[in-house]
Amino acid sequence: QSALTxxxxxxxxxxxxxxxxxxxxxxxVGGYDYVSWYxxxxxxxxxxxxxxxxxxPSGVPHRFSGSKSGKTASLTISGLQAEDEADYYCxxxxxxYTVIFxxxxxxxxx
Amino acid sequence: xxxxxxxxxxxxxxxxxLRLSCAASGxxxxxxxxxxxxxxxxxxxxxxxxxxxxxIYIYYADSVKGRFTISRDNAKxxxxxxxxSLRGEDTALYYCAKDIDPSxxxxxxxIWGQGTVVTVSS
Numbered sequence: 340q341s342a343l344t345x346x347x348x349x350x351x352x353x354x355x356x357x358x359x360x361x362x363x364x365x366x367x368v369g370g371y372d373y374v375s376w377y378x379x380x381x382x383x384x385x386x387x388x389x390x391x392x393x394x395x396p397s398g399v400p401h402r403f404s405g406s407k408s409g410k411t412a413s414l415t416i417s418g419l420q421a422e423d424e425a426d427y428y429c430x431x432x433x434x435x436y437t438v439i440f441x442x443x444x445x446x447x448x449x
Numbered sequence: 450x451x452x453x454x455x456x457x458x459x460x461x462x463x464x465x466x467l468r469l470s471c472a473a474s475g476x477x478x479x480x481x482x483x484x485x486x487x488x489x490x491x492x493x494x495x496x497x498x499x500x501x502x503x504x505i506y507i508y509y510a511d512s513v514k515g516r517f518t519i520s521r522d523n524a525k526x527x528x529x530x531x532x533x534s535l536r537g538e539d540t541a542l543y544y545c546a547k548d549i550d551p552s553x554x555x556x557x558x559x560i561w562g563q564g565t566v567v568t569v570s571s
Contacts (some may be wrong), residue, residue, distance in 0.1 A: 340492065359520045366548040374559040379495070381506045384485075384564060385494065390549055390557035428494050438484070439555040443493040 341370065343429055343441035350447040351402075351419045355397045359444045361412040361429030364410035364418060374395050376405055380425045416446070424448045433437035451475035451560055453545050458565030469565055471528040471545030479523035482506075482554040485530050487541035488564075490568050497543070498530065499554050513539075535569045542566050 344362040351357040361368065361376075370373055374392045377385035387396055390407035392412065402417045412431070416423055429441040456532050457469040471483070471490040487498040498509045507519055518531040543565050546558035 352543065366488070372554040375555070377558075379494075383556075384544060384561040386561075387549065387559045391555065391561075394534060396559055398550070422500040424452075426493075430494075431560075432554070436482070436485040436506050437510075438496040438514050438554070440486075440496060440497065 341432060341439075343444055345427075345429060345441040345444045348445040348447065349362070350449055351416075352449045353419055353421060355419050356415060356417045357419060357446060358416075359414045359427055359429075359446070361414070361431075361441045363410050363412075363431055363439070364408060367431040367433040368407065368412050370434070373435070374405065374407055374412040375430045376403075377428045377430065378423075378425045379428065385428065419448055421448050422448045453547065453560055455543065455545055455562040455565040458543065458567045460568045460570065461535055462537060462571050463569055464562035465569070466531070467567060469530040469532065469545075469567070470494055470529075471549070471562060473526045473528065476486060476519075476560070478526040480551045482548045484546045484548065484554070484558060485528075486544045486546055486558070486561075487528060487539075488544070488560070489538070489541040490542075493542075493559065496556075500528070501504045501553070502551075515549045524554075532567070535567075537569050540567060540569050 376389040484499040547560040549557040549559040
C-alpha cells in the first residue's frame, strides 16, 4: 500500500494555472474512475474538491478541474487565487473498500 | 447541519489502548460507508479503515491490521475505532469521514470531522 506519487510543491502567481499530478498503478488510479482530490489549509480538516476524476461537489469553484490518463490523474487550478494556498491530496479507490492517498502537494501563491 | 464529531483521543503509553468515537448528525448515517483517516504531525493523510453500511465489509490498512477494530452503531449514529497495542507511529490526528456515494465506497469523502488527537508516548 504505497502512497500515490505527487510533487511535493508547486507554485504560481495569481491568475496563473497550476497542475498537480498524481501517479499510481493499475490497481488504483489506472483501474478505477474513482479519483478524488482534497484541499487542506493549515490547521483545518481536508475538503473534497473533486471526485470521480472530474466532478465538483456543490460550492466548489469551477477553476478547480480534474482529469485522468492511464495511471496518472491531474488537478488543475485555473486563475490561481491567494485563498488557494494549501496542501492538496489525491486519493484513489484501490478495490475491496480500500483507499490510498497521495503524499500531498503544497501549493504556494507567489 | 451535517456534522461529524470525533472524541476519545488522548495520551497513551506504547502497548496501551484507546477507543475513538465519531458522532454523526444531519444525514442518514445508516446509508453510508464510513472511514477513519489519520494524519501524523507534519505528514500526509493515511487511510486507516472503512466499514460498510451493514458492517458486512470491513477493511484495514496493513499498518493497523490486527490491532485496530472499526465498528458502527446505526441506531446511535456512531462510528468507533478500537485501537490496541498502540505504537509511537500511531500518533496522529484521527478523522472520521463519510463517503459521498451511498452505494459503497469510492474514496470520495464529502464530510469530515475536525479530528481527535492520539499521542502514543511513554
